[in-house]
Amino acid sequence: MQTNEALDAAMQSQFMTNNLWILIAAALVFIMHLGFATLEAGFVQRKNVLNILFKNSMIIAIGLLTYCLCGFNLMYPGFAEDSSGFFAFAGFGLSHTTEAYSAADGTYTYWSDFIFQAMFAATGATIVSGAVAERIKLVPFLLFATLFVAISYPITGAWKWGGGWLDAMGFYDFAGSTIVHSVGGWAALAGIILLGPRAGKYTDQGIKPIPGHSMPLAAIGVFLLWFGWFGFNGGSVLSADPELVSLVFTTTSLAAAAGAVGAFFTSYFMFRSYDLSMVLNGILGGLVGITAGADIMSPTDSIIIGLIAGILIPLAVTMFDKLKLDDPVGATSVHLVCGIWGTLAVAIFGDCDGCGSFVAQITGILAIGAFTFLFAFIVFYIIKATMGLRVDEEEEARGLDIGEHGMSAYNQF
Amino acid sequence: MQTNEALDAAMQSQFMTNNLWILIAAALVFIMHLGFATLEAGFVQRKNVLNILFKNSMIIAIGLLTYCLCGFNLMYPGFAEDSSGFFAFAGFGLSHTTEAYSAADGTYTYWSDFIFQAMFAATGATIVSGAVAERIKLVPFLLFATLFVAISYPITGAWKWGGGWLDAMGFYDFAGSTIVHSVGGWAALAGIILLGPRAGKYTDQGIKPIPGHSMPLAAIGVFLLWFGWFGFNGGSVLSADPELVSLVFTTTSLAAAAGAVGAFFTSYFMFRSYDLSMVLNGILGGLVGITAGADIMSPTDSIIIGLIAGILIPLAVTMFDKLKLDDPVGATSVHLVCGIWGTLAVAIFGDCDGCGSFVAQITGILAIGAFTFLFAFIVFYIIKATMGLRVDEEEEARGLDIGEHGMSAYNQF
């Protein structure tokens, strides 16, 4: 009897530690929203800074509330076993109210599960906000963001993390290279196609760069994102398992570092310039790239994955510019291109049994990509046809801060 | 015997986890001081930025040192049982020196207790610094801050958290809607009454807004405050109890999100503008509002509490402006008004037995409010009568950075 008491106490202690880590990881994922906000604010023009901060402040609020209202129960609907697991909904609101959780129920409580997942939910919309910045109308964007995080993200998330059909077929995406990052990237792509480029970006004489207004803000953003990624990837272990969490910290950091180096050399060879914006994007590319397999890669694998992600960044930025797809912050290069790369890398480098085969990975990338892109395209299209999506030329020239908010981000200069 | 060894090891392990969480929470509360510093710096004019950063850098230093010298022993004096618990003092300095703590002594060590509490102590003064910004003299302010955190905050804190008379009567204030936030708000109110508004704010033609110089700084501040609040509220559980800490994370985040939404709609309906400064204050209002009852609310309760706090923000800002009480950062609206609201909300939504009744809550609000307001008013009054409280007109026009420091916050522009 006393023995059981000791064992119970020990298991309860493990439960406490596991649960605590999920909560700290949730807080770290939260700070990524500040990272996105400052990164995007730094990469837009001075006249559109307040607007982007406003959107990012609202997105996290919308994300948490809609995830509470319906997202959580759409994403983790409890598919019947052996079901195809395509769509199910467990009802509005949160279901847990009274009984306490303990070690017997897993590694964390219902609330920890909710809050950790909820912090992820808004990420997709945040990625979009950067790509469509400097020209999209405020209220239509917020409407899109609400529908996107409330409906689209949880449905595709359920296919894998909710135990749906992609999970059943062995698709592997540890912390969301596809489920979180590409998803944001696909929606961003739909948005920038329908919006068109910023005025004056693509001219007869070629591409006219529109430099971000503050590199310190952008750098703060990237470091905070890296910091938060310890929670994003580390928390995705879903326990404080010492071996796994510490491996994830190591692979995540090495991939980020290699991403910086890859982007450094590639952008130097391509443009003969030491471009901070590329190195910053390279770090993020490395982070996105390692996310799908952070728990199954060796240090060497993770360095290669990060390096390739970093190399992809200047190539992708140039490619999107050639296609006249104007993305002020490089969100599509970072989250879409490196998200796809990271998901494929699992099939190349990973060796977990019966999971992460090329077929499974490509199926996952395509299925989730197609659903998300279509969802985003249709929603944006309807908004465009009804409320309008883009501010008028004069407002764009004057800036969205004055146009949409009647305020400036900076005063008394 | 071996069984005991196992049980001891398990209890020691729980103790380690509990203690670790208090320490991490202390670090998170620490980062709130950066949140306050950047929020306030963002909301003041460019010419007063260095001054506010200087004050906030000194406040945290003063707070920690005075809490070590006397605050801790004033706030936790160990009231005799059944005493009225109004005032006691356990002596200068910290008393713990040698023996190690273990599981038997509770959930955390003496040092953890001290450092977690000490990080709270300076918060009140930080709240004041924002409200009286752009016109108060530096040294008089630092003198006030020292007296306030060394004496006033610990005395009223002792009434509840030190086990004093308010605790005995069932007053409920989980993490300090009243004990920390309103207290800062009341002192801020005393300060702005005695100082008067900034030159040119209230004119014959109406209120002339004086926009904050940097919205990115303000946004960084609010996100960091939210991040730190996970430690502020989560750490106030005083253990790593999985159920409670995760519930607190959830209620805290939902209230913040609802605060953003409440302020968004209210400020739009009142002013037809999408005002970032209101949304940012709304988030903080939601956080302050949930603080008193973060451990006893359901998600729905916390959303309602946050929403109402967010709605209160534009109303309170307008009210204080009507009263010509000039508060550049909205500290009184956020910390005083929402602090009172959050404390009352415990009586409305909370259902812990025999605590948090309307009578107890209102008594707590009034008693602590009266003591703090009087303390602050008298100290400010004496300073005003002796050293003077307000910089002269010319210095105010030129800015306190040059006037008080002979430096500018920004150079080479």
Add this chain to the structure above:
Amino acid sequence: MQTNEALDAAMQSQFMTNNLWILIAAALVFIMHLGFATLEAGFVQRKNVLNILFKNSMIIAIGLLTYCLCGFNLMYPGFAEDSSGFFAFAGFGLSHTTEAYSAADGTYTYWSDFIFQAMFAATGATIVSGAVAERIKLVPFLLFATLFVAISYPITGAWKWGGGWLDAMGFYDFAGSTIVHSVGGWAALAGIILLGPRAGKYTDQGIKPIPGHSMPLAAIGVFLLWFGWFGFNGGSVLSADPELVSLVFTTTSLAAAAGAVGAFFTSYFMFRSYDLSMVLNGILGGLVGITAGADIMSPTDSIIIGLIAGILIPLAVTMFDKLKLDDPVGATSVHLVCGIWGTLAVAIFGDCDGCGSFVAQITGILAIGAFTFLFAFIVFYIIKATMGLRVDEEEEARGLDIGEHGMSAYNQF
């Protein structure tokens, strides 16, 4: 048998908590790199901001990758017992690949050990980057940084933390006042001697101050550094030992606070000004000063150590300026002077048996200082003789952002 199960579970639980703390500490040390980046960016002129951000982004990447390649195995080569322990190398790459760690192996896993140590490695180079800012060429600097973190830092680190000869003789340096901070300071000193002062700093009419371009960035940096220091010092306990980690949190914070106060009064008495840059440096001085003995000091000791560090700051800044050693961010005053002070303070205040004697401390300071200074001087000298170290006058006048990167840190002003 069941008893063993319970004990194993309890020990595993302790292992989980210990390991988790090392990982969280690693994340906190990571954020110090953002702290350094923003501090240094704030203290340089507007025209050199992007350059310093670029360097600091690359340094963390280089630091992690070289530490993985060779640094870790240079610093912890596993000296033979009773060997003099001066130099050894355990081979390239990381050696741990497959088997999981458990409680039996210590308090944390191989990966946790690596990532925590790796985050420290780049710190030294970051310290240098601030001191040589605004005039050093980009690629030569990155080359120096690579060699410094790959070779010099691990070798001297091995003398103590790797169990080498300084460890054997009782040299005490808990978290690296000497091993990390002075080491950065000595290399910085070598750099600024060989580079010479910035143009126009030391004129016939005396010292012409070149104010940092953004005090908010500098303040953000210092608060983030303090925040990260909880991981730097707290993690150096190398377990989640409740008593020790909480003591370290307390001494670290009190020393930082006392550093602020020491610098406040000293700079006021010396210059009659309330100089934020001095108070910020004072906080850092206090943090560096306590680092060598954070685990063995009482609160009173730590306040005295921090206070003296704070007092040293304005004195050291003035001294270096008298010597025409131009250090834009005060890195030598903070990291070298206070690093030496903190290491000596162990001999004065510490009372751990047979360690930290004056002889041992001074030997450590001199040996590590001499090796590091010579290494840095020689590397810088060779670079100077071959590639050149300093940008030309015109580039310095126009700024390194345009000169080295063809970009500006701020646009559309």
Add this chain to the structure above:
Amino acid sequence: MKKIEAIIRVTQFEAVRDALAAIGVQFFTLKEVRGYGLQKGQRLMYRGANHGADFIARLQMDIVAESGMVEGIVKAIESAGKTGKIGDGKIFVFDIETAIRIRTGERNEEAV
């Protein structure tokens, strides 16, 4: 047609603007400039070293007006811009050859 350049204290701007509005002048161009003159800037300190900020921030108002209005405009600026302490600034009057309103092509008197 004359052009009036007034270099005034930052703190007097609103008074001057209102005084001008009172006599019907609502059009002008404002520039942020640095004034070097009798009123020395604040003694500045940074890291223990003095740096005499030898300039102070000022505003320059450019007003183009018919010659007949110049006297009134100068008076308005003088009375609203004056504090009596060193550093009140200067007014300079220039002759202008042509003034054109871009929108309409109107010239001179019609253009201002």
Add this chain to the structure above:
Amino acid sequence: MKKIEAIIRVTQFEAVRDALAAIGVQFFTLKEVRGYGLQKGQRLMYRGANHGADFIARLQMDIVAESGMVEGIVKAIESAGKTGKIGDGKIFVFDIETAIRIRTGERNEEAV
């Protein structure tokens, strides 16, 4: 020698610059100024209070040119800077006494 000061819309700058380049004028000095005039600034809000931003950001181009080129320059600015809506700005022409190129000491016609 004349000096032309053109106060134009921020959004027309590139058109005007190109129009000037087309007639051979590649030298000018640009200033960021605040325009007070018929086109009122945006209604601004902050924390529930209106503040009429009575000015809007504008660019001032200073062009020094031989007298003979003035007419062409004015035309170029007029056509490229015009949107037809209130707020297109003004052009002012001044007489200049001497122009000197610092590098060579050349004067007047040779200097511009």
Add this chain to the structure above:
Amino acid sequence: MKKIEAIIRVTQFEAVRDALAAIGVQFFTLKEVRGYGLQKGQRLMYRGANHGADFIARLQMDIVAESGMVEGIVKAIESAGKTGKIGDGKIFVFDIETAIRIRTGERNEEAV
């Protein structure tokens, strides 16, 4: 009364200021401007695309002085502001009608 506008290199400012002080000129107004001219700005890159910064940052000094002093002032600026490389800038001299000191109401010679 003349007004001298000198557009100089940022890097020559302190030399010019000291040269002016040496001949007794301590009053002037400084503006940060963008120069478009022979000296092209640095080749700039951002995210893989060139953007010819066709301007470079310059300083404009406005000095009002008695006609007799103009020659000396121009000389001082010429010698202190010259590097001999393209981009040294220009000096323009204008006639001024009236100069008024706001503080005292003094006119012309007494005002500067």
